[in-house]
Each structure stands twice: as C-alpha cells, then as structure tokens.
Amino acid sequence: MLMEFVDSSVVEQIEIKMIRPSQFAIRDKFQKNDPEFETLVNSIREHGLLQPILIRPLTLGFEIVAGHRRFNACKNLRWRYVPAKIRELTDKQAYEIQLTENIQRKAMDPLEEAEAFRRYIVDFGWGGMTELAKKIGKSEEYVSHHMQLLKLPDDIKERIANRSLNVSQAIEIAQIPQEKQSLIVEHIMNNKLTVRQIRELKSVLHDDGNGADDMACVASPRARGPIIAKKTYLTLKIALNRLDNLINEVHNTVEPDQRAEIIGFLMGVRLKVHSLIDDSIRFKNNSMKK
Template identity: 35%
Template sequence: MVTEKKTSKISKSRGLGKGIAALIPEDDGNEDKVVVKEVVKEVVKEVPVPTETKLKISQIEPNKNQPRKAFDEDALIELSESIKQYGVLQPLLVQKMDKNYQIIAGERRFRAARLAGVKEVPVIIKDYSSQEVMEIALIENIQREDLNPIEEALAYRQLIKDYRLKQDEVAEKVAKSRTAITNSLRLLKLDDRVQEMVIEGKLSSGHARAIIGIEDKEKQYMVALKIFDEKLSVRDVEKLVKNIDKLDKTVEKKKPENDFVYRDFEEKLKKIMGTQVVIKNKNNNKGKIEIQYYSQAELERIYDLLKKVNE
C-alpha cells in the first residue's frame, strides 16, 4: 500500500446557509485549511513463471510413490529411439529433494531418455506438498491412460488412506464420478493372482468386476483362468458366476456326513500340487480326484511332480 499526501487551499465558504454553517466551525484567522488526501496505488505482486532448464539425468530419481508401476518395455524402446533422433521434447516436472531432484511427472520420458543414453534432460522445477505430488502424478497418468485398473485403484486407496480424503473428494480431484472411484476400489478385493492377471492385461476391469461377488478366492482364480483360456465375454462371465452359486447350493445339500475329511485331503493336495484339486466322494467311500491344469506347461509340471513321487 502506497500513500501520498497532497495539499490544496480551500477558501472559506460564504454561501452555504445557516444549517450547514452551524456544523462547520469557523476559523478566526484568515489561514488556509490543509486537507490530506490519501491516494491508493495497487501494488501487483509478480509471481515467477516456472522456467525450463536442464539437469543431468544422474541428478534425477523416480518417485517411489508413483502410481504407475508397470512400463511397457517395447514402448519405452520405441520412445528411446525417438529421443535419440529428436531429444526429449516435453520437459519433466521435478522438485528439489535433499541432494537430487524427484520426478513429479514424466517418469516414462525419464526411463526412455536413460535407455537412449541421454546425459541431460529438460525439466521444470517446482515445489509441491507430498499430497499434491501424488495427485499430479495420478491425474497425469489417468489422462494419458497409462495406468492399468489395479494401479489406478491402488492410487485412489493411497490418497484416501494417507491424506484422509473421502471418495467424493478423490472423485472431484481426478474429475471422475464417485461411482467410478467405488468400482475401481472394489477391484482390490480380488485374489492377488486375479489382480496380477488384470495388471498383465489378461483380464479387463469389466471381467474382474464380474467375479468380485465370488467370495472364495480359489474359485475367483479358477474363473479368471477360464475367462482367459476361453476368451469369455463379460456377459458370459456373469452367467457363469450365477451358475456357480447354484451349483454350490446343490452340492451343499448333497454333502455326506464325513465330507469334512475329504475336504481336508483336498486342501492338502492343493498345496502339494500347486493347483486346484477336487475330490468327488460318494457315500460308499469311493470317488474320484480331479486335478485342474490351465496350460500345457502346467500339465508337464504336474506330470513331473507325480513322476518324482513314483521314483
């Protein structure tokens, strides 16, 4: 705030009337009155615009909390070849850490530049809170569609857990509906092996959501393998899940009295074989054992395992 003082001479008014004159005391002398006027000048604070600079690639390190964990090696090699020819066209967004600079956005470019043997890369240095870093990295990856469904769900969970955000607050930050955030988070209820299949692109998020209702983790995995092997549609999976529920109810009614003994053997064989094993027993203590395999390689593994037992 800047003020200036200006002075001006005001002659004594003689024709204002008695009413106003009674309110203004008259000076006995002929001295001029001094009136102070305050002139306000607006001071505009200049905010420095982030400028692009260059850093040695050895001074830059990835963000350990980066939502994206999986990087397509073929795509990185392709980008690195482009960087060899034209350089890194878009600067990385980084912030100063203790000794180095941490990537906020642009880890894919960083990895490709390192593959290309580049010594320096263009960067913009800014300062953010840990929450802002997480949000920026998440938003950038979502906009580029670089995250697989599980990585995206894990990032949402981290924002909720670490920064005590509600689902609707996360939805607002990433410009998605709350329903989308809820459906994404539900994927984390899946068996770890099924989640890995989603990460590898063997299952879509639609397929994964269709089998979330299956509480038994082993059955989840069995259905996931069936989806992949038979290339089932989401609608086919929904029908399959309904039939599994009906089948379970039928089996529950027909269970023999000593069924728990066979279920115990079943669990032990699963651990030995490393795959799904089903014992179908009858009331006369006879039955059959079904050993599931999902590829030729797995069949060979089971064969080698059984062969060692007989040696």
Template identity: 30%
Template sequence: MWKNRRLISQERGSIMFERKKPSGKLLSLPIDQIHPSPFQARKSFDEQELTALAQSIRENGLLQPVTVRKAAEGYELVAGERRLRACQLAKMTTISAILCSYADDRTAALGLLENIQRADLNPFEQAQGLRDVMVLWDCTQAEAAKRLGMAQPTFANKLRLLQLTADQRQFVLDNNLTERHARAVLRLPENRRSEALITIAKRRLNARQTDSYIEQLLNSPPKAGHRISMVRDVRIFVNTIDHAIRLMTDNGVPATAHREEKDGYIEYTVRIPTAAAEK
C-alpha cells in the same frame, strides 16, 4: 496400429494433462540427479514401448519436459517417469525439466492423474494410486474423487478392485482380462473368485458373457462336495484289528495277521482258515 497411437500419445499425453502449464523454471538437469517419486502409482513399464519411445526421442528430441521439484538430494520427479526412463535408455546425460514447488499431496495427484489420463496404469495400479492419495490427503472417497475430478461411483468401483488377492490380480493381468472382468468376479464370495477367473480365461469370455456367467453362479450355489472324514489317530483301527485276531485265536481259530507300514499307509494281511482247510 494401436500401439503406434499409444506411443505418440506418450509424448503428448502430459500436454493434455498440463493444459495449465506449471509455473517454474525450465532447466537442463543431469539425469542422474533426478529420483523417482515415492508417489508413483505405476509399478511396471512396457519395455518394448520404452524402447520405441527412446528411439523417437533420439530422432526427434524430447517434445515435453518432465516436471520435477527440489529434493534433499537432487530433484524428485513429479511427472514424466516414462519419458525419464526412455531418456536413460537413449543414453542421454541431461534432460529438459520444469522446476516446480509442489507439496506432497499435489505431487501425488499430479503423478497419478498424468498416468490415469494417459492410460499408463493397469487397473490395479490405478486403484492403489487412488488409495494412496486418499491416505495422503486423509480424506473420504467422495472428497478424493471431487479433488481428482472423478465421478464418485467410478472412484469407488476402482477401489473395489483391491479386494482381489495379489494372485488373482496377477492372473487378471497375465490373461489379458479387463477391469470389467475383475469387477464382475467381485460379486462372488471370496472362496469362489479364483475358480471363476480360471473359467473365464479358459472359455475366453468377453465382458458381457462374464456378467452372464457370474449371474449363473450366483443363482446356483456351489454343490456340496463329498466330504471325506479323516480320523487322525489310526491306532483305533489298528487296535480293533488286533483285538479281532486275538479273539479268533483265543477261540481256537488259527488266524494270523501281518502288518506293514510303507508310503504313509498301514497294510494288513489277515489269513483265516476256511472250514475245509481246518479239516
């Protein structure tokens, strides 16, 4: 049921975003002349949802045109990449589009806000999109948050997600952990985060349980493991054994030693006669 509500909102979501309709011409453009925006924050699309949206467009038509701007070659998509992909999947050759004139910074903001308001992005794509907008606008977190209509603490919390490594981010997504799970883990030192994520996923902790678990970890520093010292130059030990055998033989004890190297190890077999054997 939730997925159905999301699918419906995919066509109406941009209407929510574009309450103030962009000024520009409504055109019917060849789909192959529209290129993705370099400011698109979303990196992955759910194939099942795209298929369902494509079927909806076949049956009902495209309810909301995409938004484009003129590019050096053809047109650049400003908003509506999901709709564009669904139309491609539906084997359409043309698409309704509103032609607007936006500067790069406005284009980035439009594409990002459309996805954020429609919950199309995963938390890390949102964070990267916000970072990209900051770079594009050359502004501070507070300035970007204000221009995007976001609370500054919310903006800052989302950016912090980028402190996780690429592997940790993927683990969060693969195990259906939430943004709150990820933010909780960020309270730990870098070298403790991966292990904490694995434990959270294995125990299937909810957000509140995760907060408690992280608090426990912070209040109980990791136990120092047994450190195994390794001497790189084993010749010290080999020479010591050989010297001991020579001492015995020099003093009349018929000791023998056989050394064999295999599988990355040195194996010694030492034979020293007992007093009974010498008799």
C-alpha cells in the same frame, strides 16, 4: 471476479545427477527392453526432448513428478543435462499429477490403478473416493470398483494382469462372495461369458445359495462329476432366466394377434428347461454322495 491460475514454474537445464525418481512412484515396472521405450529413445535422439519433464525442488536436488520414462530415455542417451520444468509442489499434489498423467496415458493396468487409489486414500489419508475421483477426472464408481479388485484372490489377479480376464468381468466377480469366486471365474473363462451373462450367473448363484457344495466340489481333485453337474445346472438356470426375459419382451413388443402363439412356444421350451434343471439337480446330488 475469478482469479486465473498463474503457473509460476520455470524451465531450466538441470544436471541429471541432481534428479532422483519420485518417492511416490505410481508405477514400479520399468523395462529398458520395452519396445515402446526404445521408440521413445529413438524419437528423443532424433528430435530432442519436445516436452520437459516436471520436477520439484527438495532439500538436496530435485524429484521427478511427471516424465519418468522421458528422464530414463535421456539418461539412456547419456545426456548430462535434461530440460525440466521446476514447480513447488506438496507430496499430495505431486502424487495427483503422477496419477492423472498415468491414467490419461493409459499406462497402468487395472490392478496398478487400484493400488494407487488405495495408497492415496488409505496409506496417505489424503482424501476419500469422492475427492480422488474429482482430482483424476473419473467417477466415484470408477474408483470404488477398481479398489474392489484388490480383494480378489491372487489367481484371479493374475488373470487380470495377463489380460485373460478383462476389468469389467473382474469387477463383476469381485462383487460376489469370496468362496464362490474361483468357481465362477473358471465358468466365465471356459464359456467366454459377457458381463451381462456374468450378472445372470451371479443372480443364479445368489438364488441357489449352495456355496458349500461348490467348495466341496473344488476341494476334491477327483470330484469332476459334481463340478460338471454344477456347471450344467448353472447353464440351464441362465437359459431359464433368458427365456423369462424373452417372454417379457414378447409381452411388450409383439402385436396381440401374434403374442399368444409365441408365448405358448416359449412356455413349452421353459417347461422342458425346468425338467432338465430337475434332472441336473438329481444328478448333482447323486454325484456328491459318491
């Protein structure tokens, strides 16, 4: 017979000065001028604190486990006491509760999540990706992919933080060699590439193998010609890849009596694109010599 979980916590009015923030705080960013925080303050002022904060007892006083924003809102209202649920928890349990709450509330950006995962696994050594994924209700792939974001250079991380680059795009970038990341992110931003298009571009870069040429182009501020030539080459390679996908699609979906004409047309286009690729390679090589 399975035993049911028994919540042994109690709810008490605890003096605010006896409560301190968590030593394992998941989020470092807290701004009192945040409009959402002001809305929370006004809601608590009008309706009271509908959900007590969660705290755990320490040798001296208590530590917040969940409800930092609610606690700060009550403090902002100059409350002396705050309703709190008190529960005995280990450091690991307290961290897991904080992390799960913030993920469910979507309160963290992707880099904050990644850093929280890294601390759990690497700094504190509380478990691997599999265990952490189970604790927070996410897949192991989700945890692994987010942690890869931490390996990205600072300029790309900044784009993630200001939301000019979404997490799906960033994860794709994190999976290519570092020497090509800065070049590819510029191409993605300028051309507004989807995740599928980024994967096609990655395939092209893998086949091309000209990372050294790319870095030479980026290194010289005067060498815009080679950069444009490289972008042209990549764009044409992507177009060739898509044409091949279309040809395969025709083979699988079009009736035989129409198939020959369509494939003939696509093969003609493919031949022209191939010729343009050859031209772009020649132009790129000439530009690199100048």
